[in-house]
Structures are given as C-alpha cells and as structure tokens.
Amino acid sequence: MMGLLLTLFSPIIGGFIYGVERVVKARMQSRQGPPVLQPFYDFVKLMQKRPMMVHSFHASMGIMYFISTWFAMAVLMMGNDLLIAIFFHVISVLALTIGAFSVRSSYSIMGAMRELMHVVSYEPVVILLAVSLYLVTGSFDIAKILTSDITPIFSLPLVFISFLGVMPMLLHKSPFDIAEAHQEIVGGPDIEYSGPFYEAVYTARWIEYVYVYFIVFLFGGSNYFLGTFLVVFSFIFINAVDNSTARLDYKKMLKFAWFILIPLSMLNIFFVVVGAN
C-alpha cells in the first residue's frame, strides 16, 4: 500500500527535488532563483499549450518514455526485483532515443546518438551495482535489501563511489550532460517535443530523479537514517559538481566510465567475494 502511494506520488516528489535543485543552483551562482514550486508552474503551462507534433509515432514515444520510467519506479517502490527495474529504465531510455531518431531534425538525431553513449557508459556500472547488492544481501528483491541486517554501504564503498560518478550521466548533469547540451544541441532528444508531449518528457525526467536517488537510498539497507543521509549527501555532491565543471565530450565520458568506474566496482566485488570465502 505504501509502495503504491509512493509510486503515485513519485512525479510530485521528483518535481520538488527538481525545484529545490533549481533554487540551489541559483544560490550557487549568487542569484535569487525561481520559487520552489516552479516545476509545477511549468507543468500547468505546458498542459495549456496547443498540442503540436512532428508525427504521431514521435509523440507516442515521448509518452512511452514517461510510462515506462514510471513503471520502473513502480517496480522499485513495490519492493520487487532490482534487475527488472533497471531493465525497464533502459526500455524507457530506448523509447526516447527511438522517438528522437524518427524525426529529421539533425540536433534530435545527434542527441539520440549521445543518449545511447550515455546508456553504454552508465549501464555496466548500474548492473554491477545490482550484482554487488546481491552478493552482500543475498537477494535482488528491494524489500529484502531494505530489511537485511547488513548495511551495504560499509561493504560496498567503492561501488557507491562509482555510482556517484555515474549519477551525472543518469541525470544529465554538467560534466556528462552531453546528451542534452543546451548550448550546442538545444536539448538533444527532447528538442522536437512541444506542449503536452514535452510535458510527458519533462515529468519523466522528474521520475528519473526519484529513481536514481532511490537506488542511492538502497545503500543504507535497513538503516533508513543512513540511507537518507546518503541521499542528501549525493544530492549536494551532484549539484556542487554540476555547477563547478564544464561539459566533456562523449569519449572522455566513456573512458571515465569504462576504465575507472567499472574496474573500481569490480575491485569491490572481488574483495567481497574473497572476504566471503
């Protein structure tokens, strides 16, 4: 019941996270910034625009992105399998890229290619995270991870650090925001969406925030206080990195993910397995 409620309210929670993030970003640049409820004002505004679409397949792929992200969120919140949630998240990103490939705008196609590079970069690390959580707690089920006696962060510190490195790619934050580079390819895959269809993509991004921070919360195990602390710490860390770094290109992102973060996770898994034997 609690899981169902959290799933239903996850866009609202994500909207609040995004609103707080915009205020934090503004304060870091010594601006006053928008009100905290700004994402919801944007939501109301986008609903009242005249619906314009490039073609129906493109628009339906935008809505598909929203639905399957929400579905991944539901799998997480209901306490089901972590791997299934990860695969649904990949399906949602693929829906976005297929939609972006289906229009003739060159920025959209370029953004879709870069989005695929994001997937190639972050997905192995996220899968290794699921594997290492399984090794430590003995289950892929979220419900069992959240009630297990072991606190995963103490046995998986390097996996947590590599997930911190992956979070900017998942959330499109500054060192690795190459897919929606607002100055060069104006928004990337979501450039051709407008009005209510853009609103679906915009809300899916909020749900992605909840999805990513919920995975961070899993590192606390049954210690919910520690999990909340980790979420707040990672939020501040990601925003500090977002506002103090410039955008890299996709090769550097791929090299960082494959030659630093994956070995780091593998090293941690190696030590866990050796320690268990």
Added chain:
Amino acid sequence: MNDLRAKSPWITHYNTGGCNGCDIEILAALGPKFDIERFGMLNRGNPKQSDILLVTGPVTLRCRDVLRRVWLEMPEPKVVVAMGSCTHGGGVFRHLYHTENGIDGIVPVDVWIPGCTPRIEAIIDGLIEGVEIWKNKTKEKEYMVGHSEKLLEKIGVLND
C-alpha cells in the same frame, strides 16, 4: 490556472541582424544582478517549447523567412516582444537596401520595448507586460501578417 501559467514564461531570443547590443543586455538580464529566473523565465532557445518570442534587430531580407518560421513553430498561446529601435522601424538601418524596416509587417507584435539599447529594467518591464497579455490569450491559432498558402509554401512549412 492562468495565474499559475503566468509564472512560467519561457523565452526564445532571435536576433534578426542587429548590432548585438540588445543581446548583451539580455544576457545581463539573465545574470546574477537582474536575475529574470525569479519570474520563472528561462532562455530556452527552442521555439517549440517557448512562449515569448523576443526579437531584436532590423529584419534583414535573409532573416525574414526564418523569423516567420520561428514564429510559426511556437505553439499558441504565444507573445511577441519587439526590443530596441531597430526592430521598431529599422533604427539606423532604416531604408537600407537589405532591411525590412522593422518587424511590423512580418509577425504580429504585442509589446514594444523602446530604446537603443533599452535598459535592463525596461526589458524586464516589457517582458512582464508581455506576460500580462499572454495570460489572457487562448490556444486558438494565430495567423501572421500577410498569411497565405503561397507564403507557407515558400517558407517550407506547409507539409510539416
């Protein structure tokens, strides 16, 4: 609902061949001192997702059809804010061989911001006035000045 909507106007800025003075003032309005994100305004740079078209510069002949296209790609409700004396009637470029003498005959304008260049306070004032007009507009389709099938075909938006 319309009051909530008025809190999130997104801007597309298009320079139709001006001297860049106005554009620098717009960038200053986005910065820390005159932060226009207080009003929820973002410079999106994407006409499909924005509500206010902020035009600077005299409309040169090369830019004219692009300006029409940008205006057509914006979904209603939308507002056009013309900024600077070039946009009003050509300014120092008036009656030159390559300009249209202002935006007036190209797209319908809602707010005029005078000055060369306008002060940042004037820009914010004009944008807020544009938001007041935008608040009362509806989803109903608008048509540009001199709208015709022939013109749409020339711009290349008839089949889009």
